[in-house]
Amino acid sequence: QEKSCRLSAALLGEDCEISHDQLYELLKYAALGKCHNAAQPSWCRIYHQSHLAGVVVVVLHGTSQVHFYRFYLQFKHLRKVFRHRFTLTPSANLLTSLYGEGTDLRPQNTAPGLTSSECVAKSSDLQCDPIIRRYGEQKRGLTSYTLTLEEQKKNDYPIKGSPGCKDYISTECDQQRTDSSPLFGLDCEMCLTAKGNEVTRVSLVDAQGQCLLNELVKPESAVMNYRTRFSGITKKMLLPVKTRLSDVQTRLKKMLPHDAVLVGHSLNSDLQALEMIHPSVIDTSLLFARDEGRRFKLKFLAKAVLGKEIQCEQKLGHDPTEDARAALELAQFFIEQGPAKVAELNLEMLLTAEKLAEVSQNKAALQPQGCGVQKQLNEPPRLSKPCFLDCLQVTGQKPLLLGRQGLDSSSRCQSKLSTSNKQILQRALEDVPLSTFSIIQFSLGPEYIASHLHAGLHEKVRSKLTDMLTIYAGPFEEGFCLKSVKKDFGRCGPIQSLTVVTETFQPYVRVQYEVLEAAQLAVESLNGAEVAGSCIKVQRPVTAAMLDCDVLIKELELDVENEGVIYVAGLKKSLTETDLQEEFSHLKDLETLFLPKDLQSGKHRNCCFLKFQKAQSAVDALEAINGWTVKGRELRSRNALASGHLWRWIWQMNHSNGKQGKHIFYEQMEQLSDCEQDLRKKMKKLDHHIKKLYRSLQNNTLCVVLFPGVNSTHGSQPGLGLMGIKNDAGRSAC
DSSP: OOOOOEEEEOOOOOGEOHHHHHHHHHHHHHHTTTGEEEEEEEESSEEEEGGGOEEEEEEEEEOOHHHHTTGHHHHHHHHHHHHEEEEEESOOOOOHHHSSSSSSSOOOTOTTOOOHHHHHHHHHHHGGGGHHHHHSOOOOGGGGGGGGGHHHHHHOOOOTSSSTTTTTTEEEOOOOTTTTTEEEEEEEEEEEEEEEEEEEEEEEEOOOOOEEEEOOOOOOOOOEEEEHHHHHHOHOOOOOOOOOOOHHHHHHHHHHHHEEEESSSSHHHHHHHEEEOOOOOEEEHHSOOGGGGGOOOOHHHHHIIOOOOOOHHHHHHHHHHHHHHHHHHHHHHHHOOOOOHHHHOOHHHHHHHHHHHHHHHHHHHHOTOOHHHHHHHHOOOOOOOOOHHHHHHTTTTOOEEEEESOOSTTTTTTTEEEEHHHHHHHHHHHHGGSSSSSEEEEOOOGGGOOHHHHHHHHHHHHHHHHTTTEEEEEEEOOTTTTTHHHHHHHHSSSSEEEEEEEESOOEEEEEESHHHHHHHHHHHTTOOOEEETOEEEEEEEOOOOGGTHHHHHHHHHHOGGGTTTEEEOOOOTTHHHHHHHTTTTSSSSSSEEEEOOOOOTTTOEEEEEEEESSSSHHHHHHHHHOEEEEEEEEEEEEOOSOOHEEEEEEHHTTTTTTTTHHHHHHHTTHHHHHHHHHHHHHHHHHHHHHHHHHHSOOOOOEEEEOOOOEEEEEEEEOOOEEEEEOOOSSSSEE
């Protein structure tokens, strides 16, 4: 029976903004699998990639995220089929960013500048590679790469019965290992205490990269140095932590099966800090062997072998889950590809090139202006992102590229120009089933992509979202307690602003919330309630744009992105994600918890989103949570309306104060209104085109729909991506 492919991605809140490099990661892995150094993307996972029937990318040129939400009700198919959505940063050249920068047709493993005869010489040189000298050229099972007892002793691993390990805890994983034994990635962060290195965070991932454990640990001794730059741990983070080393040891013992193989980078340090003994380990710092006892850093290996950026400078400290997953995937790559393939990567040469590039960049930073030409002459060749269209061609596949303009003119693609979206659709219906990788480009007419029209649409969406976030409540008695009103309405969610309306005979209040769910919860739960001694009415502003508000709220609730997601309000702001995980741990099928925070101050809000694996589990949780009391606070909950990328966008709009495009919007009001009627029809037609194309796709086809975003003199508009794998039911598999 054919395996069903599946796509998973935790695109909630801050994690929903995806760069073009990350999108490239996904498309490359979907198209190539683990060939040509393709690896699972860092931000989502494809299960059973080898069973994918094909990859189809639909690009809607001239559109942005604004178009999707301005014409949300017109996109009936898109919002009911594609569960996974992300905000996409605008790009000057979308197609180049999709399939890479390289243009020559060499396989990726051939070093730049080598002729075919030189490649033969290079092949014989592989015999001198330390990886080949250690493991030979043939593929082997994982047991061939576990450290022997002597190797563990030599590399300072804790060994049963050895001096200094008397009180260490054994994992008791003493069963005979086989080549099918399960792999687990492990990484710890440490701080310096009076005792030495003590664990402050532990992460464990399984063979699929799923996080099984990510726990903060309070050291036994007084902390002398938190090493925040590397560990990411601060004094404030550890203050509420009650977990001790013994607790983590117990949990690890319970989690690991008797034949478990632990994988890590310099894993001896982690096991020493954990004070645990485990007999079967793969150490990636030793697996990717170098001469003279030197070792590659995990950050370099992740980039050179997996194509992943980890330990980024923008982040505070290392992410142990990210490091554990990277080490695990490096070991899996080594085992699956074999020593010869790894040696062909020529890691030493890549490391040298990377160092030269760094030196060149540092020199450039110190150069006075006017030295740009000399810099270019002296600059070493840049390690550009390889074009995976070339890799597809090498494997005998020829991608399909359909559109009106800007198509690839080389022989790498089957490029076909069309004169209309309808003609593009007809060609796609005929040709896409014959291709394993297709890019289909629909576009708006040039009259609809003027920058002032984008700015006007943005202002309309911002204005409508502001109205949807706003409620009016009253009437209240003169001299009413404003603090009491704020407290009652604050239980529905985070408040952006609260003001008293004085234009009316009796006082009213205007409350603007930060999230849509809070405003809707206030309307549903406080309308007709007694607040501050008055029986009040709660309603949204009544404007022409708000006449379809109830319809829009209902459709957002039914949106497949919000299926199985609920909103919970009334939380104490002091509660951490760990606290909430513990509070909600008994809820069935809970998959992800997202705790929103102010993107400027980093402070948590008094609400959270819970995502469940099954929709029915979310329904059951709603019934259970309403009326719950956590730390003395009564909780309120409802179905989610904007849990994913829309949450972040709303926050950004809330804090933009309507500056972007407002003057343009009013100047071009009449022209925009005329265009909007036509745009409404065009968006509905595009949705219908995608629906027809999607229905024609084979099962197990990855489909990605892109609203590319806009860069213009009137401001940048973010793009939007929707993705899913078609299954038998016709809806995207998640």
